[in-house]
Amino acid sequence: MQMVDLINKKKYNQKLTAEEISFIVNGFTKGQIPDYQMSAFLMAVYFNDMDIEESTALALAMRDSGEVLDLTDIKGTKVDKHSTGGVGDKVSIVLAPLVAHLGAKLAKMSGRGLGHTGGTIDKLESIPGFKVVLPLDQFKNQVKEIGCAIVGQSGDIAPADKVMYALRDVTATVDSMPLIASSIMSKKLASGADAIVLDVKVGSGAFMKTLEDGEALSRIMVDIGKKAGKKVTAILTGMEEPLGHKIGNALEIYESVETLEGHGPEDLTQVVAVISGHLLKHAGVVKDYESGYKLSYDTLRNGGALETFYTFVKAQGGDVNFLKNKDQILTKTKTYEVKANVAGFLEKVDALNFGIAAMKLGAGRATKDDVINLFVGIDLHKKIGDEVKVGDTICTIYHEEKGLKEAVEIVNNSYVVGPHKIKLDLIKETIL
Known part of the structure; x- marks a missing residue:
């Protein structure tokens, strides 16, 4: 079995066997297949997809590349x-x-x-x-x-x-x-x-x-x-x-x-x-x-x-x-309140940007090596659909100065107060 043949097979949208997929995963994990060949294979998958049998074989091969926990001695499901x-x-x-x-x-x-x-x-x-x-x-x-x-x-x-x-x-x-x-x-x-x-x-x-x-x-x-x-x-x-x-x-x-x-x-x-x-x-x-x-x-x-x-x-x-004394969590840092300057209902909160704002404060990592601050973050007081009056606090920012200015700017551009009372569907679908 040769990697170049398997790349070619997927390039022409042909189905790979479980044995072939296992060969690819094991070979790459052990350093026997070089990055440039694996890159070509991944791009072939990107463009030509995998069916459910191939996807399952890939998941199982990656699972079996390391330790699989045995929990059978714990009774029940x-x-x-x-x-x-x-x-x-x-x-x-x-x-x-x-x-x-x-x-x-x-x-x-x-x-x-x-x-x-x-x-x-x-x-x-x-x-x-x-x-x-x-x-x-x-x-x-x-x-x-x-x-x-x-x-x-x-x-x-x-x-x-x-x-x-x-x-x-x-x-x-x-x-x-x-x-x-x-x-x-x-x-x-x-x-x-x-x-x-x-x-x-x-x-x-x-x-x-x-x-x-x-x-x-x-x-x-x-x-x-x-x-x-x-x-x-x-x-x-x-x-x-x-x-x-x-x-x-x-x-x-x-x-x-x-x-x-x-x-x-x-x-x-x-x-x-x-x-x-x-x-x-x-x-x-x-x-x-x-x-x-x-x-x-x-x-x-x-x-x-x-x-x-x-x-x-x-x-x-x-x-x-x-x-049991959790209120102390709220006193570990300084606070800054973002207040509404218009009245209406909260129509939009950009979750991605609020997450980025918290990361700027030090609550998250931009890279794996970053050290996080466990106590900084954001408390969003209003949810989509809530009534907002002028001067209401939209959120409280818990900070230690780092990234505060940037976080405030992101937050101020990441919510919308308008005339419409919006109701979100939280549970969108269940797939059994």
Whole structure:
């Protein structure tokens, strides 16, 4: 088997076998196939696409390039979720203790933030003492005993994806549906869960800007998961505005605690309940999604999962007293208020730009080597559809001087107050 022959095959839009795809992935990961040949192959895929069998073979080959977690000694159905990334997305932090409290087992590996999207691991690290690296035995024992654990993604998980993504990034082949889907699913399939819910964000603050693209990506990922023997559901959720009110690591922990206490923002509560409803159904905790959704929503609103969250944080070394006295988070930095100079209704909030503004303050990374400030960020007081009066505070910026002027300028150009009261569809579609 020669790489040049496989490049030629895909160049002429011929279907590759699983064996051929495995040869390509393994050869490139081991350094036996040079960058220039892999670049040619990726560009051929970009233009000629891959069908679902090829996409599945690619995901499985990348999965098998490294460690595949074996969670079979944990009784019951193990569940997981993945978000394609957005602004203010703290769903995993609320979801993990919720599904654990309700009887499911969530074993999750998460990543750090890069660019305008925040990372779950960075957010959890804003809790003093919280350990995001655990020995495998401890990770599994915690899932057995508490029902959930969230750790940083191991470097041994899908190493082929890392080297392939780095090459895609510099060859303009990132935005290929089969390559995106295979990349995401290779890591999810390596994480050992039996059932996965994919939260595919759609809108200005998401990687997928249109509903059509979100649907296309979701269907490929769901099909890959099913062909790999997993229960998979995709939820397409709106990212036209930030999720919840708070953007920034410790600020999002604050809002997660609020939500688990029973008085979190409606949009965040709803998204978590939707994902939890499907996971509870997959895990056999409830008979149908509707029952799972109601149980999840009601539990969030009555604060039933809060103690499980504290137990989860304590098990990973986190300071629970820090969370119980969460108002201190709001006093760690200076504040600046952005006020409305016209009256009406909030018609638009550019989620992408709000995420970029938070990154300018130091809440996110422009490069992987950047050091983030865990306590800076933005608290958006108004949501799309809310009435706005002259002098109302649109948002509070938590800062330490760095990037403040730039962030204020970005924010002032990233929302619109007008005469129309707009209602957004938060849950856009479910793909089973």
